[in-house]
Amino acid sequence: xxxxxxxxxxxxxMMLERFGPRSVLTEPTDTLRYRRDWxxxxxxxxxxxxxxxxxxxxxxxxxxxxxxxxxxxxxxGNTGLVLGALPTSARGHVVVSTERMxxxxxxxxxxxxxxxxxxxxxxxxKDAAEAEDLFFPxxxxxxxxxxxxxxxxxxxxxxxxxxxxxxxxxxxGLEVVLADxxxxxxxxxxxxxxSGLDLKQLFIGAEGTLxxxxxxxxxxVPKPSHVETAFLALxxxxxxxxxxxxxxxxxxxxLSAFELVPPEGxxxxxxxDPSLALPQIADAPAYAxxxxxxxxxxxxxxxxxxxxxxxxxxxxxxxxxxxxSQSQAADLWQIRDGMNEGQAxxxxxxxxxxxxPPSKVAAFIEEGMREMALRLPDCLPVAYGHVGDGNIHFNxxxxxxxxxxxxxxxxxSAKKVLNAIVDRYQGGISAEHGIGRLKxxxxxxxxxxxQQEILTGIKALLDPADLFNPGCQIASPRxxxxxxxx
Amino acid sequence: xxxxxxxxxxxxxMMLERFGPRSVLTEPTDTLRYRRDWxxxxxxxxxxxxxxxxxxxxxxxxxxxxxxxxxxxxxxGNTGLVLGALPTSARGHVVVSTERMxxxxxxxxxxxxxxxxxxxxxxxxKDAAEAEDLFFPxxxxxxxxxxxxxxxxxxxxxxxxxxxxxxxxxxxGLEVVLADxxxxxxxxxxxxxxSGLDLKQLFIGAEGTLxxxxxxxxxxVPKPSHVETAFLALxxxxxxxxxxxxxxxxxxxxLSAFELVPPEGxxxxxxxDPSLALPQIADAPAYAxxxxxxxxxxxxxxxxxxxxxxxxxxxxxxxxxxxxSQSQAADLWQIRDGMNEGQAxxxxxxxxxxxxPPSKVAAFIEEGMREMALRLPDCLPVAYGHVGDGNIHFNxxxxxxxxxxxxxxxxxSAKKVLNAIVDRYQGGISAEHGIGRLKxxxxxxxxxxxQQEILTGIKALLDPADLFNPGCQIASPRxxxxxxxx
Numbered sequence: 001x002x003x004x005x006x007x008x009x010x011x012x013x014m015m016l017e018r019f020g021p022r023s024v025l026t027e028p029t030d031t032l033r034y035r036r037d038w039x040x041x042x043x044x045x046x047x048x049x050x051x052x053x054x055x056x057x058x059x060x061x062x063x064x065x066x067x068x069x070x071x072x073x074x075x076x077g078n079t080g081l082v083l084g085a086l087p088t089s090a091r092g093h094v095v096v097s098t099e100r101m102x103x104x105x106x107x108x109x110x111x112x113x114x115x116x117x118x119x120x121x122x123x124x125x126k127d128a129a130e131a132e133d134l135f136f137p138x139x140x141x142x143x144x145x146x147x148x149x150x151x152x153x154x155x156x157x158x159x160x161x162x163x164x165x166x167x168x169x170x171x172x173g174l175e176v177v178l179a180d181x182x183x184x185x186x187x188x189x190x191x192x193x194x195s196g197l198d199l200k201q202l203f204i205g206a207e208g209t210l211x212x213x214x215x216x217x218x219x220x221v222p223k224p225s226h227v228e229t230a231f232l233a234l235x236x237x238x239x240x241x242x243x244x245x246x247x248x249x250x251x252x253x254x255l256s257a258f259e260l261v262p263p264e265g266x267x268x269x270x271x272x273d274p275s276l277a278l279p280q281i282a283d284a285p286a287y288a289x290x291x292x293x294x295x296x297x298x299x300x301x302x303x304x305x306x307x308x309x310x311x312x313x314x315x316x317x318x319x320x321x322x323x324x325s326q327s328q329a330a331d332l333w334q335i336r337d338g339m340n341e342g343q344a345x346x347x348x349x350x351x352x353x354x355x356x357p358p359s360k361v362a363a364f365i366e367e368g369m370r371e372m373a374l375r376l377p378d379c380l381p382v383a384y385g386h387v388g389d390g391n392i393h394f395n396x397x398x399x400x401x402x403x404x405x406x407x408x409x410x411x412x413s414a415k416k417v418l419n420a421i422v423d424r425y426q427g428g429i430s431a432e433h434g435i436g437r438l439k440x441x442x443x444x445x446x447x448x449x450x451q452q453e454i455l456t457g458i459k460a461l462l463d464p465a466d467l468f469n470p471g472c473q474i475a476s477p478r479x480x481x482x483x484x485x486x
Numbered sequence: 487x488x489x490x491x492x493x494x495x496x497x498x499x500m501m502l503e504r505f506g507p508r509s510v511l512t513e514p515t516d517t518l519r520y521r522r523d524w525x526x527x528x529x530x531x532x533x534x535x536x537x538x539x540x541x542x543x544x545x546x547x548x549x550x551x552x553x554x555x556x557x558x559x560x561x562x563g564n565t566g567l568v569l570g571a572l573p574t575s576a577r578g579h580v581v582v583s584t585e586r587m588x589x590x591x592x593x594x595x596x597x598x599x600x601x602x603x604x605x606x607x608x609x610x611x612k613d614a615a616e617a618e619d620l621f622f623p624x625x626x627x628x629x630x631x632x633x634x635x636x637x638x639x640x641x642x643x644x645x646x647x648x649x650x651x652x653x654x655x656x657x658x659g660l661e662v663v664l665a666d667x668x669x670x671x672x673x674x675x676x677x678x679x680x681s682g683l684d685l686k687q688l689f690i691g692a693e694g695t696l697x698x699x700x701x702x703x704x705x706x707v708p709k710p711s712h713v714e715t716a717f718l719a720l721x722x723x724x725x726x727x728x729x730x731x732x733x734x735x736x737x738x739x740x741l742s743a744f745e746l747v748p749p750e751g752x753x754x755x756x757x758x759d760p761s762l763a764l765p766q767i768a769d770a771p772a773y774a775x776x777x778x779x780x781x782x783x784x785x786x787x788x789x790x791x792x793x794x795x796x797x798x799x800x801x802x803x804x805x806x807x808x809x810x811s812q813s814q815a816a817d818l819w820q821i822r823d824g825m826n827e828g829q830a831x832x833x834x835x836x837x838x839x840x841x842x843p844p845s846k847v848a849a850f851i852e853e854g855m856r857e858m859a860l861r862l863p864d865c866l867p868v869a870y871g872h873v874g875d876g877n878i879h880f881n882x883x884x885x886x887x888x889x890x891x892x893x894x895x896x897x898x899s900a901k902k903v904l905n906a907i908v909d910r911y912q913g914g915i916s917a918e919h920g921i922g923r924l925k926x927x928x929x930x931x932x933x934x935x936x937q938q939e940i941l942t943g944i945k946a947l948l949d950p951a952d953l954f955n956p957g958c959q960i961a962s963p964r965x966x967x968x969x970x971x972x
Contacts, residue, residue, distance in 0.1 A: 110727055111845035112734075155680050163739070166678065169655055184936050189843045191875040192652065193914035194641050194691055195929055196921055196959055199940055201687035205680055222735045241596055248598075249708045250782035253649070253739045296736035297792050298784075306783050357675045359597035389677040428679035435682055443681055450670050454685055454948070461943045473682055 008047045008092050011068055015048050015094075018064065023057065023100075025049040034095045037086055038079050038142075039344075046073070046087040049095045055175060055183055055214045061096060062212060062467070063181030070094045071470050071479075074208035076150025077121065079142035081351065082436030084154065084207040084472050090479050091470070096212060098149045104128050105215065112220045113172060113189040118149025118213050125218070135223040137164035137256075141337055149213045155205035157432030159291075159336075162388035163256040164221070166432070167204065173217035174200040179463040189217045202458065207434050208469040210462045224256075224293035228304045229329035231261075232311065233284035233319040238362040243288060243316040244388050250307035254300070257291035258388040259336055260361075265384060268342025269335045276338060277331050282319035289336055336384075343382065343395060350396040350411040354422050355431035358390040364425055368394050371417050376410055391431040394418055435473045444475070494533045494578050497554055501534050501580075504550065509543065509586075511535040520581045523572055524565050524628075525830075532559070532573040535581045541661060541669055541700045547582060548698060548953070549667030556580045557956050557965075560694035562636025563607065565628035567837070568922025570640065570693040570958050576965045577956070582698060584635045590614050591701065598706045599658060599675040604635025604699050611704070621709040623650035623742075627823060635699045641691035643918030645777075645822075648874035649742040650707070652918070653690065659703035660686040665949040675703045688944065693920050694955040696948045710742070710779035714790045715815035717747075718797065719770035719805040724848040729774060729802040730874050736793035740786070743777035744874040745822055746847075751870060754828025755821045762824060763817050768805035775822055822870075829868065829881060836882040836897040840908050841917035844876040850911055854880050857903050862896055877917040880904055921959045930961070 012026040025031050026048045034049045036042070047070060052058035065072045070092045075085040077099075087093035098119035105115040109132045116125055122136075122143040129136045138151060140158035150156075152174070156167045164170065173188040186200050203211055234240060240260055247255050263285065266278050281287070294300050304322065311317040323329035343349060356364045365383045372381040380397040396414040398407045419429055419442065435443045447455070455474055459466070470476035498512040511517050517535045522528070533556060538544035551558045561571040561583045573579035584605035591601040595618045602611055608622075608629040615622045624637060626644035636642075638660070642653045650656065659674040672686050689697055720726060726746055733741050749771065752764055767773070780786050790808060797803040809815035829835060842850045851869045858867040866883040882900040884893045905915055905928065921929045933941070941960055945952070956962035 108843070108845050110731065111843045112731075113843065155684075157678055157680075161678065165651075165655065166680075168684070169651065178936065182936050184940075185934070186937075188912065188914075190841050190912075190914050190917075191844060192643055192647065192841045192872075192877045192917035194643075194652075194916045194918055194920045195914055195925075196691075196933070196937075196941055197944060198641075198654070198687065198691055199937065201684065202940075205682075205684055221739070222731075245596065245598075245708075248781075252780045252782055252784055253707070294738045295734075296738055296789070298738055298789055303782070303784055355676050355678045357594070357597045357599065358677060359594050386678075391678045426674065426676075428674075428676050428681055430680045431676075431678035432680055434680045439681075447682070448671070450664065450668050451672075451682075451685065454670075454688075455682055457947045458683060458944070461947055462940070 011070065011092060012048045015050065015064065019050065019057065019061065023051050023053060025051070034075060034078060034097055035087055037083055038081060042083060042086060044087040045093065046095050047092040049097055051097050051100045053100045055177065058096065058101070058212060058214050059177045059181045059183050062177045065094055066179060066181065066465065066467050072096050072212065072467055073469050074098070074149070074153065074212045076118065076147030076153070077142065077145040079146040080150060080154060080436060081433045082430070082438040084434050084436030085150070086437060088437065088471065098147055098214070101214060107132050108189070109134060111189055113217060114220060115187060115189070115215060115217045116148055117215045118147060120148050122146045122148055122151060129220050130223055133223050134220040136218060136220055138167055138170060141340060148216060152204055152213055152216055153206060153208050154434040157386065157389070157391065159257045159259065159386060161386060162258060163253065170219045171200060171204060171216055172219055174203055174213055175215040176203050176211040176213050178211050179465065179467045187215060187217050205434070207436060207473050209459060209473050210468060212468070222295040225295050226300055227291055227293040227329065228300045229323040229332050230290045230304060230308065231279050231281060231321045231332045232288045232290065232317045233282045234286045234288060235315055235318050237286035237365065239316040240286060240288065240387055241358060241361055243311055246311055246314070246316070247290060247307055250310060251292045251303055254292050254294050255290065256293045257289070259289040260384050260387040261287040261289050261335060261339070262382055262384055264380065264382050265335055265339040268382070269338030271345055272338040272341035273334065276334055278335070279321040279332060281321055284318060289332060339384065343397060346397050347400070348407065349398060350414050352394050352415070352418060353431050353433040354394055354418065354427055354429060355389070355391045356422060356425040356427035358388065360425045361387050361390055361392065364421060364427070365392060365394070367421050368418055371421070372396065372414065375417060376414055379410060379414065389431070437472055440473065440475065497556065497578060498534045501536065501550065505536065505543065505547065509537050509539060511537070520561060520564060520583055521573055523569055524567060528569060528572060530573040531579065532581050533578040535583055537583050537586045539586045541663065544582065544587070544698060544700050545663045545667045545669050548663050551580055552665060552667065552951065552953050558582050558698065558953055559955050560584070560635070560639065560698045562604065562633030563628065563631040565632040566636060566640060566922060567919045568916070568924040570920050570922030571636070572923060574923065574957065584633060584700070587700060593618050594675070595620060597675055599703060600706060601673060601675070601701060601703050602634055603701045604633060606634050608632045608634055608637060615706050616709055619709050620706040622656070622704060622706055624653055624656060627826060634702060638690055638699055638702055639692060639694050640920040643872065643875070643877065645743045645745065645872060647872060648744060649739065656705045657686060657690060657702055658705055660689055660699055661701040662689050662697040662699050664697050665951065665953045673701060673703050691920070693922060693959050695945060695959050696954060698954070708781040711781050712786055713777055713779040713815065714786045715809040715818050716776045716790060716794065717765050717767060717807045717818045718774045718776065718803045719768045720772045720774060721801055721804050723772035723851065725802040726772060726774065726873055727844060727847055729797055732797055732800070732802070733776060733793055736796060737778045737789055740778050740780050741776065742779045743775070745775040746870050746873040747773040747775050747821060747825070748868055748870055750866065750868050751821055751825040754868070755824030757831055758824040758827035759820065762820055764821070765807040765818060767807055770804060775818060825870065829883060832883050833886070834893065835884060836900050838880050838901065838904060839917050839919040840880055840904065840913055840915060841875070841877045842908060842911040842913035844874065846911045847873050847876055847878065850907060850913070851878060851880070853907050854904055857907070858882065858900065861903060862900055865896060865900065923958055926959065926961065
């Protein structure tokens with residue numbers, strides 16, 4: 001162990017010498033925020049944090065790590081929820097943070113595209129697009145911190161997926177540093193390019209296990225000039241997908257968000273921000289929060305009103321609020337965002353990111369609720385999320401004041417029950433967060449031998465020495481299972 | 487050579503014995519239509535044509551071919567334009583046609599999805615979706631013959647890409663027979679599933695070189711209930727992308743097609759069908775054919791009229807026709823479809839499928855036209871296509887009656903000049919048709935060593951014996967360059 005530590009200190013000194021103090025952090029206090037996960041629950045260790053300023057330096061750093069047997073953990077804004085950017089290896093781990101690579105290399109309005117470096121914060125990209133009257137549709141809670149490289153590596157989802165697709169659909173090209181330090185320049189802004197296999201697809205959703213994404217060409221769309229936001233009270237939670245189908249049809253392809261909010265959502269949001277103005281709306285077993293957005297001179301209001309009328313007529317909806325102003329719309333969305341904070345305030349709880357075929361959403365929630373009531377009657381189940389995509393965050397909050405062990409046992413049991421229901425519906429255990437280290441074992445238990453063989457084959461092909469993010473997504477052949485997390 | 491032939495005949499007899507006459511064609515007259523390309527220009531040879539009835543039989547056939555050293559050429563409707571499904575190997579080639587695997591396994595309207603077998607004809611899938619008031623957005627000229635397995639293997643484009651994306655974006659899951667006969671069941675209908683690498687992406691656009699696609703889960707959307715079709719005369723071809731940007735913005739995301747039609751298009755369409763009613767419209771250097779489509783109760787007409795007004799005001803457009811009926815809309819689209827037939831009627835010509843960043847479309851066409859006028863003044867250049875996606879079919883028609891060699895020299899020179907311009911704009915030599923065997927060398931000349939290494943690595947990983955479609959997309963390590971085509 002001593003040798004190892006000395007060696008790590010030596011390597012850190014060598015990196016500092018070679019790349020300079022702006023690019024290399026070695027002090028534990030400096031590296032802490034890169035070694036700790038977003039929730040602050042888990043802390044890893046790292047020989048150093050490297051912060052390349054450009055692609056060339058990133059390539060030199062990867063080469064250095066490869067030569068010295070260090071493992072590289074690519075990291076963006078460190079906002080991931082599955083410990084995918086946590087340095088934990090038995091080998092020396094180096095975090096390579098893209099935060100200094102935050103230039104927007106160019107926006108081409110006529111082309112509806114931009115080329116951005118991996119460290120660009122999502123909100124900064126959205127702002128830069130808006131300045132050109134354009135819109136980058138990836139929208140998620142952490143957008144003020146999340147970096148596009150991380151979004152691409154996790155194939156992030158968010159609230160606009162039903163209209164614009166996942167991050168994958170927004171990526172036109174990538175620039176990636178490979179395991180031998182070579183830079184693959186696939187930074188095309190072409191919309192259509194059927195020239196052989198589409199290599200960028202390999203790196204999207206790979207969670208940094210196959211290479212270090214340094215830049216991306218992204219697709220932009222015209223900026224919606226008007227948005228209608230509605231908050232609807234459902235007669236019956238089971239009608240949620242019928243309401244969704246009606247919204248899709250009546251609002252054409254202009255429906256950009258359709259979120260299910262449970263009644264507890266309002267309580268939780270109010271706990272997070274007591275000053276939040278809740279809408280005057282009937283009590284209901286479920287609510288739908290809907291955005292419809294358009295560009296140009298189209299008048300959206302009659303469209304949304306007609307949809308609301310039909311939803312009332314068919315008995316799906318018993319009451320509803322249509323935001324009269326942008327600030328009222330923001331308040332309605334604050335319910336959705338605030339309920340996350342409210343859950344966090346209640347302490348450790350089970351967070352899930354499940355998906356089922358959209359047609360199975362209502363049945364899945366119903367079954368999950370029934371099972372929770374039966375098996376864990378003292379816990380609070382909160383099921384919500386992007387139901388238009390079949391994506392439910394079915395969270396479970398334990399009662400306050402339980403001893404840690406008892407609490408963890410309850411949450412583990414809840415997870416097992418929910419995953420079993422999801423499996424029965426041929427659903428997914430990670431709809432939009434990725435696998436990381438948190439869900440690696442759950443993922444391993446669910447893949448077929450043939451899938452396993454292809455995954456490990458691709459890893460061996462692109463990263464034969466297991467340099468990149470060992471132990472993330474699949475077990476590391478060299479390091480084994482190197483982190484145990486709840 | 488005798489041994490080889492005897493061996494082929496023996497193998498054919500063995501397959502006939504094992505799989506039966508419904509599944510195996512061996513007579514040259516029976517196999518001809520599978521061995522000849524869509525245009526009828528090139529004819530290959532095959533030991534047999536296999537027509538599996540289901541996935542199990544397809545797997546057994548692949549296993550048989552692997553055991554006996556035969557190569558497998560997966561084939562759908564054989565409507566490809568780049569010789570991707572042409573059996574030509576120095577080894578014995580077997581065509582595996584999916585045509586008997588044409589069942590729609592299920593449509594789930596609540597789920598906006600369907601599971602279809604690879605041999606389903608595209609038009610049949612579209613019809614089945616319409617019967618459920620749904621729409622499968624992939625739309626292309628050959629849809630009456632093309633099979634979905636082939637569409638997926640080539641990542642087909644078509645006229646609705648700007649709204650709905652390429653085939654890739656419409657695929658939720660795949661079932662694939664791999665090189666050892668194993669079936670990978672990735673037939674998920676989940677919208678969001680970030681569980682490790684998205685393996686289906688490997689097979690989309692692989693042109694049958696990595697496996698045999700036997701079924702797919704596809705994404706459906708609500709069926710547009712009303713469509714407005716406009717045919718607009720442009721003041722200047724260089725304004726085409728400004729007009730496109732205006733259309734995107736004014737018609738929101740309801741713009742589903744935006745095609746550039748050159749004036750020659752009308753002549754050519756009329757040559758194909760002399761009874762075609764051409765619109766009463768001003769002479770112009772270029773025309774735009776536009777579809778805007780919506781579901782629900784939205785009134786599209788004011789939207790399109792407002793767009794037209796603005797386009798006139800800004801001087802992009804000097805005249806226009808808005809289809810007053812479905813049959814008038816069909817006539818307008820007949821110009822677009824008929825101009826292909828008209829070109830075919832004029833005999834052998836250069837067909838291209840180029841793409842540039844959308845912002846470069848006008849400059850690219852301008853330059854191409856100038857070069858053609860300069861170098862090949864007796865040829866007719868016809869540049870048209872899906873300009874919203876930056877995809878131009880820049881075709882070149884030689885004068886009638888040229889000796890074959892002289893004609894071919896002219897077309898080869900035209901291709902070289904156009905490819906050089908495309909290269910300068912960092913464009914693509916195959917936007918939507920794929921590489922196949924026709925563009926293999928042009929593709930090889932344009933890829934970087936690192937891209938080459940990954941491509942051959944993936945091929946070796948998934949198909950170590952080079953069983954699937956050798957010589958398609960990349961040169962076959964066993965067979966070498968096995969076909970020479972113009």
